[in-house]
Amino acid sequence: MEEKRNHLAQWFASGKxxxxDYRLRQLKALQKALKSGKHEIYAALKEDLNKSMYEASMTEMGxxxxxxxxxxxxxxxxxxxxxxxISFAQFPGKSMMYPEPYGVVLIVSPWNYPxxxxxxxxxxxxAAGNCVMLxxxxxxxxxxxxxxxxxxxxxxxxVFxxxxxxxxNxxxxxxPxxxxxxxxxxxxxxxxMRAAAEHLTPVTLELGGKSPVIVDKSAKIAKTARRILFGKLVNSGQTCIAPDYVWVHKKKKDQLVKALIREAERMLKGDFQAQWVRIVNEKHRDRLRGYxxxxEILWQKQVDEELGHLPLTFVDEPSWDSPLMQEEIFGPILPILTFSSIEEVIDKQKSLPKPLALYVFSKSKKTQRRILEELSFGSGCINDTLLQISSSHLPFGGVGESGMGKVHGKSSFDTFTHYKGVLHRGWFLDHALRYMPYKKTNRELWKRLLR
Incomplete structure (x- = not known):
């Protein structure tokens, strides 16, 4: 592997x-390869995860x-x-930022959206001009x-x-x-991060966490339930930004639970397991069963577990000390919690690690604004789930324990780009103030200029 890394470094050193035009040809070559090989990709995703072509197109290739x-x-x-x-000291001149690639970069990717x-x-x-080990x-x-x-x-x-x-790994x-x-x-x-520190290598970490959903009294419950289930059922909940648990106002809990059950029975009918992504392996299935x-189970949709699936399960008011509420679920389990006031939710969320995503369902602009202003999270949606990841115009990434750095669109380019700051100066108008010997009159002038 080190030999291949050195080969990539030599190619990068060539400056090509x-x-x-070289970068553009690379991007178009990748585009052409993916178009010609898309059926092989769809078949591989079906083999590895039982991911249907429809879902693979929607959540991966598209x-x-x-x-x-x-x-x-x-x-x-x-x-x-x-x-x-430019600053006063730089006048006359111009300041420029020159984008340049880092060199040979390492990208380590996960199994859930491979x-x-x-x-x-x-x-x-x-696009940023790097060579890549993947x-x-x-x-x-x-x-x-x-x-x-x-x-x-x-x-x-x-690319290697x-x-x-x-x-x-x-x-x-x-x-290095x-x-x-x-x-x-x-x-x-x-x-x-520890390994990167040995070489002082900069990193972007796209991690995970427990992404909450907040449903207040003003939310349209039927659409809320449908959109929450969309986020939970896609990829069988094996999504880093999937709704992990739901906060619902206590006066709307029964209504939301009934709507969730109704929508789940509508979505998961017939031979639904044929097109539902399976849990990746037995280790993860055992982990989810343990949760x-x-x-207290509110409702379950029974499945044939021999096919690699686990039942969609709604859990009633789990303890915050339980493994279910301490660890990222990453599967088709949805805990449901109640609250009396939005302050209660905000105070609790502030005591928890900052999540990768947060979703709020509310018609109240005041509630939306409070959550956006008072809670820190990587990305999110107002009145929907997951869809923030579908835009190349929105930066995607975590904060705190959910990660650091951003990707998607221009943010991906910036992540893999170093911006050199350069001041261009001409040969005329040289400030005598900056040169030794320093004079008292010059010091007084500097004070006035920098006030």
């Missing part, structure tokens, strides 16, 4: 990746093609140096294999894909890179 379109359309503008203002969460960062890295998850081997074949054929000089599991983190982007759990994110021990 810094050119606009988002990737949108990112590619945005990068191809705006690449020349993104690459242009930017002029900034195409989208691999390729969106990759698009930003290529490490997809071992939990989705068919998808990793297809991506390796497609990417190394389409981008042989700038490393397959494998923990040993390969460990070996990669011992190699110019930048690392990791998407995954907080515990592994800490390991990545339900000693809990």
């Amino acid at each position: 990746t810094k050119k606009w 988002l990737v093609f949108a990112e590619l379109h945005e990068a191809i359309k705006n690449l020349r503008t993104w690459m242009k140096p930017r002029r900034t203002g 195409v989208m969460l691999t390729l969106i960062p990759l698009i930003g890295a290529i 490490k997809p998850s071992a939990n989705t081997p068919a998808t990793s294999k297809v991506l390796k074949e497609l990417l190394e054929t389409a981008l042989p000089d700038t 894909v490393v397959e494998g599991s923990r040993e390969e 460990k070996s990669l983190l011992e190699i 890179f110019d930048y690392i982007l990791f998407t995954g759990s907080g515990s592994v994110g800490k390991e990545v 339900l021990e000693d809990q």
Whole structure:
């Protein structure tokens, strides 16, 4: 792996990746490869996760093609140096910011969206002019294999894909890179950050957490229930920004629970398991079963667990000390909590780690404004779930324990770009004030100028 990293470093040193036309050709080559190989990708996602072509198109490939379109359309503008203002001491002159790639970057991606969460960062890295070592998850081997074949054929000089599991991850983190982007759990994110610190490598960490939903008295309950379930059922809840638990005003709880059950029975009917993403492996299924021990079950949709699924389950008022409320759920379990006042919700959320996402359902502009102003979270929606991730115009990332750094669209380009600040000065009008020997009269003048 170190030999391949050195090969990428040599290619980067040639300067070719810094050119606009080269980067554009790389992005178009990736676009062409994905279009020609999309059926192989869909088949691999079906094999690894039982992800239907419809859901794969909606949550993976569609988002990737949108990112590619945005990068191809705006690449020349993104690459242009930017002029900034100048201070008195710099006059006459001009200040410029010059975007340049970091070099050879490492992207480590997860299993839950193995195409989208691999390729969106990759698009930003290529657009920014970097060479990339890519490490997809071992939990989705068919998808990793297809991506390796497609990417190394389409981008042989700038991308190398490393397959494998923990040993390969460990070996990669011992190699110095110019930048690392990791998407995954907080515990592994800490390991990545520790390893990066050995080489003083900058990092972006896209982690997770427990993303709350807040439903106040003014919310339209039927639509609220449908949109919450959309966020929970997509990918079987194995989404880093999935609704983790629901706060609902106590006067609306019964109404919301009935609406959730009604919508769930409408969505999960017939042979729904044939198109429902399965829980990735038995280890995660056991983890989710453990969360339900000693809990009060409001409702469950029974499934054939031999097919790799677990029942959608609504849980009534779990204790905050239980594993269900201490750990990110990442599955089809939805705890439901009640509140009497929005202050109660805000105070509790302030005591918890900052979530990757937060969702509020309310017609009250005052309530919306209070939550936006008083609570910190990575991203979110007003009156919907998940859809903030679908836009290449919205930065996506965490805050605090849910991560650091941003991706999507221009934010991905900026993540993998170093901006050099340069002052351009002419040869006339040289300020004598700055040169030794320093005179008292000059000091007094500086004081007046800098007041």
